Amino acid sequence: MNFKKKLSAAEFVVLAEMNTPKGVDISELVTNARRVKDRVDAVVVPDMDNGVMRMSALAGGALLRREGLETIVHVYGRDKNRMALQGDLLAAYVLGIPHLLVVPAEPMSNGDHREAVTVDDLDESGILQMIRSLREGVDLSGFDLKGTPDFTSGCAMAQVAEDSGLDQEIETVKRKVEAGAQYIVTPPVFDLDAYGRIAEALKPLGVPVIATVFLLKNVGMARYMSIHDPGSRISEDMIRRIRKAPDREAECIRMAGETAAELKKMVQGIKIATLGWEHRLPDILASAGL
Numbered sequence: 001m002n003f004k005k006k007l008s009a010a011e012f013v014v015l016a017e018m019n020t021p022k023g024v025d026i027s028e029l030v031t032n033a034r035r036v037k038d039r040v041d042a043v044v045v046p047d048m049d050n051g052v053m054r055m056s057a058l059a060g061g062a063l064l065r066r067e068g069l070e071t072i073v074h075v076y077g078r079d080k081n082r083m084a085l086q087g088d089l090l091a092a093y094v095l096g097i098p099h100l101l102v103v104p105a106e107p108m109s110n111g112d113h114r115e116a117v118t119v120d121d122l123d124e125s126g127i128l129q130m131i132r133s134l135r136e137g138v139d140l141s142g143f144d145l146k147g148t149p150d151f152t153s154g155c156a157m158a159q160v161a162e163d164s165g166l167d168q169e170i171e172t173v174k175r176k177v178e179a180g181a182q183y184i185v186t187p188p189v190f191d192l193d194a195y196g197r198i199a200e201a202l203k204p205l206g207v208p209v210i211a212t213v214f215l216l217k218n219v220g221m222a223r224y225m226s227i228h229d230p231g232s233r234i235s236e237d238m239i240r241r242i243r244k245a246p247d248r249e250a251e252c253i254r255m256a257g258e259t260a261a262e263l264k265k266m267v268q269g270i271k272i273a274t275l276g277w278e279h280r281l282p283d284i285l286a287s288a289g290l
Helices: 003-008 027-036 057-066 082-094 124-135 163-179 192-205 219-228 236-244 248-263 278-288
Strands: 013-017 042-045 071-075 099-102 152-156 184-188 209-214 269-273
Touching: 003 013, 003 152, 013 278, 027 057, 027 278, 042 057, 057 071, 057 082, 071 082, 082 124, 099 124, 124 152, 124 163, 152 163, 163 184, 163 192, 184 192, 192 209, 192 248, 209 248, 219 236, 236 248, 248 269, 248 278, 269 278
Parallel strands: 013 042, 013 269, 042 071, 071 099, 099 152, 152 184, 184 209, 209 269
Antiparallel strands: none
16 A cells, blocks of 8 residues: 555555765665665655755655655755746656655755755745645646646644644644645654644644654764754653663664654654664664564
């Protein structure tokens, strides 16, 4: 059963995130994808994630489709206007990539090409409306398409630092669902109790929720995120657990696996993000019993 059918059937889905290379050597991407081919429902391919210039998600998605994996590509408006976005999405569809995830883009000031000019012709809701229009067989100028793509499109939920901001973010996500989002991907989960409240708040929107499981690599990363991203809710107990572990890397993998297993009871899917450690995806899946 493919990704779209599993979503529709309310079955649990497992996604793995894999970045494309900064260059043309695709060997690592392909090798890592083959390792999880029969263990995940789809691979999410970010497009120049964190503002770093890489091979396009469209190319990465096509490569992984060639390897027999379903792929979901990121879509955002920072680098392209509505005309280029529509052309890329039509290309994605004919290359066997009907699954899309509309996300906010990292500011250019945080990336490796700070002199690049941003476009931002359409915001996230505008892009979702654009995708819905293409699914209906019409482009944004009102012209009929020759052949209609059947996309599955999702949206991203922003991190919420305080419970007081949850209602406002739920309203933002609601507008994205009204614009055409068919599933929601939420930020990395480190506090399951707090996430339970988020999952409950999203239920009335009536679309599948997919939670992100993020692999902390070491104490330094956990500490940095706890300070600079308070919405992550990384606790001192979690940092202490990594620091005291005889094998810290194995402990981080175990923690990610535990989180994935618990989230299976709360939402319809998970997306595992390892930020360059895609070779450890099989270990996380094994730890989670997936």
